[in-house]
Amino acid sequence: MSIGEDEWARDRAAFGPDDAVAPGPLARQLADLTRTLLDEAPTVGGVLKLVVGAASALVPDADLVSVTLRTSDGTYHTPVETDPLAERLDLLQYEHDEGPCVESARPDGPALGWSQDVGHDPRWPSFGPGAAAYGYHSVLATALLPDARPPRLSGALNIYSGRPGAFDSRAVDIALLLATHASLALAHTEAVASAELERTHLRRAVDSRDVIGQAKGILMQRRGISADEAFDVLRQASQELNVKLADLARTLATRHTEVDLPAAES
DSSP, X not given: OOOOHHHHHHHHHTTOSGGGOOOOHHHHHHHHHHHHHHHHOXXXXXXXXXXXXXXXXXXXXXXXXXXXXEOTTSOEEEEEESSHHHHHHHHHHHHHTOSHHHHHHSTTSOSEEEXXXXXXXXXXXXXXXXXXXXXXXXXXXXXXXXXXXXXXXXXXXXXEESSTTOOOHHXXXXXXXXXXXXXHHHHHHHHHHHHHHHHHHHHHHHHHHHHHHHHHHHHHHHHTOOHHHHHHHHHHHHHHHTOOHHHHHHHHHHSTTXXXXXXXXX
């Protein structure tokens, strides 16, 4: 459903002239949310819980809120919700492969899915009546990570109301702002996690190289052999014992007075 120009004009006029607009409670709440998302939510789950909680508090008439994530194989799931019924409404969409959340969760889907009377919306002939049967008549879904490319996740922020006509243009604006904040926070979280993983792998690689060097030095001193010959001894023993070379080297380096290895076959 598109937002008409009259609605935009009416909502804009409600704030008064441009030079009279000052940051209000919503702006302050969004600023606080941004700081919290970037400073205190290092995990994907933490980000999603904060955003769902913010949507429940900030969007008028938001009775249920959930998040849909779409995996690279095209399946959907609901990792976070404010009530189990929100997950049930999401499942209706997954089962019928129709509805605003599955559409917005697709990488090439719309940024916004919206209905003021979902039970009579011809776009979703199965999901709409099903949602209405549960007592929910308005639905709003905004895309998360709209630029996602496999294998990255894409998703949607889903908001349900039991009142027909619940979500006006202001509610849409808030939902879009929240989805933008969530997408940025998720991208930040993913970047931090990737950097940490890279650092961990680098540390492990350096540690492995160092301990292999120590083990080679022990064998070279003990047997009077070259560095290449010492590495061959380690490599062959690793294969025969079915133990990772770095683990074998660590054992030899830490217990060199107790452990010895057979000579490498020529």
